[in-house]
Amino acid sequence: MSTILQLAGVTKTYGTLTALDRLDLALPAGRYVSLLGPSGSGKTTLLRVIAGFEEPDVGSVTIAGRRVDGTPAHRRGIGFVFQNFALFPHLTVEKNVAFGLENGEGRTMAAGEIRDRVRAMIDLVGLKGLEGRGVAQISGGQRQRVALARTLVTEPRLVLLDEPLGALDANLRMRMRDELRAIRERLGVTFLHVTGSETEALAMGDTVIVLDRGRIGQIGDGDTVYNRPASRAVARFLNCYNLFDGSLEGAAFVSAAGRFPVAAPERRPVCYGVRYDRIAVRDPAAAPAADEVRIEGAFVASEYTGASVLSFFALPDGRLVEVEDHLSHRAPPSYEPQRRYGLVWKRDDALLFS
Ligand SMILES: Nc1ncnc2c1ncn2[C@@H]1O[C@H](COP(=O)(O)OP(=O)(O)OP(=O)(O)O)[C@@H](O)[C@H]1O
16 A cells, blocks of 8 residues: 655654654555544644644655655645635635635646536535535535535645534534545545544544654554553543553552452553443442452442443542443443442453553
């Protein structure tokens, strides 16, 4: 598979702050890539460096085999879609989409060809019939599609999307996720999509990149990142793991929450993680099976998140353990406030981080 984007040793500092730290990255062509990371981890800086709005202090940026650092943004063959997409309010949907083709540098496309390409793109993003509307007379989701069509019509090889769904309500956001994936597949280009939402990143990306303090914390398919986060920092960011700091003592990992038996680890772990949805809630009198780990916690509260229920249990030292019940698997749980429960998971479901 060919590489559409390659970064080698890219560093970007602002004064004493290192936003990107000797970052290496190679992206295969024709993929949906989600870029995820905590606030301040460098996501926007990375997009700006790729786009050419910022130059790296050190390192190179190569797009489709051509080194582009030092090349102005508009000559890099990249498209952008941002959250606050500024459409031209006085122009129609069709004119907005045509803008880049009619006004782009060095373009000499015949009017008929422009019209055909614009119409085809409007069709592709699902706006057929709205060509003549002003962009003030269409919905937020439709405006988002105009912004996308306007970018895609110039046939970029790489499209950078910075929180493009951030301004949409939850329902529309879900629909647009599917549409963005479908549109990308039809065009066969690479999308690099920055999102603050781990569920969005895991749901949308063929490849998921997690940035951690200006470096790649992990890159892999969504399943791998979700099931096997590469570090404590990545697991913490995914927001679906209970993490216990501690150390190995013989055949157990010992933390303030208890002694958890472990299989012999390769390296000395300093953190033990168990995913919210790997924990079963049992009667406190029930003994665990030989391959299970068990602690006790008092039920505090539950929170519905749509497809699942998240329940919080307080351990004796006051820290909270989170348990997720997927509603497709069973009826919603009902726990008694303050009552103590056994919290049980399989020993082999736990992850150790060194
Ligand atoms: N123009 C700038 N001048 C100074 N510092 C900056 C500038 N742009 C970004 N930074 C700093 O660089 C670091 C990375 O910022 P960046 O915006 O890339 O993070 P991010 O992952 O996109 O965060 P968020 O999710 O909050 O948007 C932050 O600490 C930020 O304060």
